[in-house]
Amino acid sequence: MIIVDFFEQNIDRRNTSSVKWERTKEVFKTDEDVLPMWVADMDFRPPQAVIDALQSRVEHGIFGYTFIGDTVGDAIVGWMSKRHNWTIEKDWIQYSSGVVPSIGKAIQALTEPGDKILVQSPVYPPFFSMVKSNDRVVENAPLVNAETRYEIDFDAFERSLKNGVKMFLLCHPHNPVSRVWKEDELRKMAELCLENDVIIVSDEIHSDLILKPNKHIPIASLSDEISAQTITLVAPSKTFNLAGLQSSAIISSNDSFRKKITTIDQQQGAFTLNAFGIIAMEAAYLKGEEWLEDLLRYIEGNIATVKEFFAEHLPELSLIEPEATYLLWIDCRKLALSDAKLNQLFIKEGKVGFNPGTSFGEGGEGFVRMNVACTRNTVIEGLERMKKAIKS
Known part of the structure; x- marks a missing residue:
């Protein structure tokens, strides 16, 4: 109730x-x-479970260096299975302060300056800014406004992929047009990316905020082959109103992708999350x-x-x-x-x-x-x- x-x-x-x-x-x-x-x-x-967990940590009173324990990964694995019917392994998970920084990491790790990166406008503004600020080139295949909802122009999408694109930034569910992409749409986009050897970075930060009767399908869940070509970005920030605690997860079954992202983390001196972000993420996914x-x-x-x-x-x-x-x-x-x-x-x-x-x-x-x-x-x-x- x-x-x-x-x-x-x-x-x-x-x-x-x-x-x-x-x-x-x-x-x-x-x-x-x-x-x-x-x-x-x-x-x-x-x-309240998140607030209680944070208050308990505050009452302890010591806030030294904190690592991300296995129980956080367990909570994420359980959430993805229960909410999205997506089976992931705990070692597929890496951590980041937010989805936008994660987009930056993926761009830096898996593309080169001057590479083209595909977006579908109108779309979340950092999709443009993160490409440009990392000296890559925006390739746009705009969505089609079909009056009551937006649709994908697959001809434009395929032309863009064949125009030398190295990475596709997928917004799923889409912000701002509020589309929950259906399985056939996701599968067609993914197959075209596979055909053209384009890496998929799927921003799924809004994936828990699905309105009935729609259903979110993680694009990486469609097949092992698609999973190996995909990096999925999630966070409790939009779902549970925790953006200020700066904690998110990067999920990929591709070991090579993960190693390259780890290299970027090492170059930037990033090795953990904010102590309170860790606690809030685990509590939210376990009890929210x-x-x-x-x-x-x-x-x-x-x-x-x-x-x-x-x-x-x-x-x-x-x-x-x-x-x-x-x-x-x-x-x-x-x-x-x-x-x-x-x-x-x-x-x-x-x-x-x-x-x-x-x-x-x-x-x-x-x-x-x-x-x-x-x-x-x-x-x-x-x-x-x-x-x-x-x-x-």
């Missing part, structure tokens, strides 16, 4: 160095009191499932609230049907505004802050991304601010 009261707690996150709540004016370049509905973290406390099921039901209620509000008050806007995540991809093109004017409309008139669609690359024009991992009252307030801005 859903714990409504738990997710309805209005927790003031100011004075905690919250990027979402305390960097809003800086990010949106305004002095207005903007309601933040942008960066992808939640306004909810994590499972009931909390997660409650969270998903609450998020589904928030999404239903947005749909109903749009239908009644803002028919000018349409919502790409979300299949995963708490991030909604909102089509504002009927307003017939430039992206600059659209963003200023929401910031200046509505005093509500979204991620502008253009930050996600080609195909993001005319869209905004809205974070609904917050109380129902906050969602309604954000919607009312949107209404005020548009009706003005």
